[in-house]
Amino acid sequence: MSNLEKYLKLIGKQEEVKEREITVIRNPNLEKICRSYEKWLGSLRIERQDWKDLYDHALKTYSKKEYTSKDIEDFSVELLKYKGKKHFEKTGLFLSALINSSKDKEFTILTEHLAQRINFIGYCNKKIVNVKGNVGNYVGLSNKGTISVKGKIKLLSKDANYYQTSKIYEKGKLIVSNRRIMK
């Protein structure tokens, strides 16, 4: 307390108001994922790494721990904190690493609140991924599972071989199924 504050208190001109701390119950796993993500994002050197490297980096180094589908969904909400960060659009690789290393089978990713689209959602996916919102480029790269997007999708190629044995839905409509493109 400064001398002025002490003096004001002494003459009764300043009263101390007690204030409580806000109670926010935070998911401890979410904090861990966020820290890992920050490290991953900060370590990206796109000039030297290709996407597989970036994915492996996320998978091996930071996503070793198994997170639940809820943890991952909560993390997708928190992504707002990182908007505008360099390489943010490559977040799909990190999300894919989290999903692929989780024991759960079905996941929800929320992107409707993000202005910037996320690329690489469902990279090497073998599970069921539901996306609420739009997705960026390279959705379903090396995908063998099912990806259902409630928003818009931009397909990389008209060659169905590229999507392997995956199923991709856009706004409830099947657009890619077992090497067939219906869009």
Add this chain to the structure above:
Amino acid sequence: MSNLEDLVYDGWEKSKKKAHHPCLRNPEIGEETLGGAYFDFIKGIVQIGKKHIAEFEELGLAKDEIIEGTFDHEIGHYMIFPKNLTTLILLGHFAEKIFKEKANVILNTYGDMVVDTYNVLKENTQKIVLSLREATVKYFEEKIQSEPLRKIRFLNLLYLYKQVKREFGRKIDKDIASRLEKMIEIDFSRNANHEIGLYKYGELIKDLLEEVPQMPGTYGRGEQLYQEIIKQASKEQIEEALREIIKKVGKRTYEEIEKWIRDIREEKMRKIVHGIGTDASELIFNEDTANYYRELSKAYPLVSTRVPRETEKTKEIISGTEKWRIDKDISFILPSSSGGRILPGITKAIKIKEKPRKTVEYKEPNALIIIDTSGSMPDPSYEKSYATLGSCLVANSYHARGNYIGGINFDARASIMPFTRNIDEIFLFLTAYKGGGTAVDIELVKKMLEFPEDFLERIDFKRIREYAKSGLIPKNAIRKNVTLETKAIEAFKDKKIDVYMFSDGDIANQEEVLEYLSSLSNLNRAAIILTSGERESYRAYSEKVQITTLNNEEDIPGIAIKEISRSVYD
């Protein structure tokens, strides 16, 4: 003065004291004020309704308690949330995109929760905010025939109880209990990320709002809608808010917000002039992009100082006489030298000579901005390009000093903008993008994308080029083949210049360009700003040519401003 007015002003003083006497005008008392009471952001006045006071009195609260509690809350909107037009615009736009017609209700309720949470945590406002919120729940139970709206009010009250560890005392239904569990995960504190909080809160209550007819304006007893605030705000207030917003969001979001505001205010978009004189037709101009960078650059400081500089001038002196010839000025003639007759070749005339002299003048050099817009550089119309921003900052500062700005925009070929002071032309030129001079290494991309073996034959090249332009192709897959023709710089030899060059490096004739710049007689200073770090070939080239290599593009604006300052003070 009536008793009610005395009570209002007493309550006002008490609330102001708790908020450390904010600089606000006295409140206005109305009959049926919108929503009972509200903070008018445009006038900066709290409005309170007599009807609101009477209704809460019926619920068992004392008049002074209602008034003080209401003021604590409304001052909170000024001090805590949303506090300013910038936040209101950002969150209003965000909420409308996600929650559509429910946006107003969700944003207003969220704002109330941020203020109430702040007040409930403070010892001197806790009791009063809780009694007012308890009365609100009672009011809704008695007067509002909408189960979902009651639920939201009740949920909010339970959340405030949780914050002060107070038990409700009665059994809570399952749905409310599960929502409360989720609500406690939301951070309603004043410094929280409000977009995340608003999104989570909106998701939590939006299904309840499905059942409420006529959105917005039916929640509670009406609200001051954010659209109304935006509509009523002055042009200056909107411009000030936009200047803050442009620093916080990306190019696309900014453009969306700007359009959204203009739609609300029913204003037309500002358009700037078309077409400028350049030698290349492939330069793509975009007025919207030029407008964006013009606004963005206003968020950064101007270096507009002018310093006295030593300059070399000449003065005319009489150095003697010479024989007068027919082509010479007759006014210098000395007729006495030829007996009063004017005879060319015989009559003498005064000889004038120019003698150099040193003087001090406020003569700043002009700016020559050289910007690399080859395919390896980000497209300024697609994303925020810091190189383009840096060049715009340079242009702004030199323009403010009253100097001329010239430009070279190059990829494989260079386009020239001759010296001009037309700021519209300058921005249009600097934000134009070429995107050539690079090729994508398809073999490498193919490997990276793990394409099937025969994929290359059927690849969508157009799409690949699009990705390369948007920066999605890693740099090691981009082959750059760009040279800057030094001939282009020759067009700017007539004036003294400071050169600013923005590039990611890898220009084929880099040594030649640096050597050429160093040897320019009209060069004051050259600042080469390279955006891709870790290139050993770049160094401080000469006394006049300084090279800065950056690892992070976001540092460009700061470096550009530093370099402009150095041109003034060094």
